[in-house]
Amino acid sequence: MKIGILGDNKSVLAFGALGVETFGVSNKEELLLQIKAIKEKDLAILLINEDIAQNFDKEISNLFQETLPACLVIPGINKDSGKAKEGLKKILERALGSESFIN
């Protein structure tokens, strides 16, 4: 099975060289189309650019709940806004009730 990356057109370029399947998007309509394409493909891992994860929270939220593909939010090219880390914080908060339980 393969790896895919979902992100804005510029950020996904580098991953093309690694043999990762790229799903570049620039607006909401494209994103919805690509999500459909992702679901049809048999991907093992889906990397999601943090800008996409931040701006289209609602659209991609149901990708996170499936067993496969395993989703991973990765920091983008433009800035490190810490959104990727926030995902981990959220997971901790959901499981433990408070995030500061372990450090």
Next chain:
Amino acid sequence: MENIKATRMELLKLKRQAKTAQRGYKLLKEKRDGLMKKFMEIIRQTKSQRNLLEEKLSFASKKFVLSTSNMFSGEVEEMFSLPSSKISIDVKTQNIMSVWIPKFQRFIGGDVKCYSDFSSPLGMGESLNSFWDALELMIDLAGNEHSCRLLSYEIEKTRRRVNALEYVIIPETKRKIKFITSKLDEQERSEKIVRMKIKEMIA
């Protein structure tokens, strides 16, 4: 309390319900603890991996942006149109307390270099190498973090169920049982008095 029928039938039903609730509570509590144990095992590893990856990737992407800054994105795409690296991933799913989590086995082969040195900018090789470095870590982290996420959903659900049973359903059933028992006892006593009275009148 008004809409409970104080009958023996109802009492039996409630007693059965209380027993089931108690058993469910115990089982769910065990499930929660089991999930939590697994979650803790994974999350520690995930946290350190995450920090490492963040560092590696932001370094790599900065390099990439700088080296391709004077190229069109079409050009870059064309350059990478025939990737020579081969990544394949074997997926196994593992069931932990009814949560299916993925387990990845990775096979990374080939080389990241799939372009000509003459047509590519200077910093390209370095930046792609750092991406290549991060790839292994990314695959591991994706599996771990996704497992954590799936576990956390289940933990949340289970915790709610445990709390609902502990603080709502079990006390409620107990109160109802107490109410019906006292009502039935009351009836029995009053009947006894009536019978005693009648006996007195006959005698």
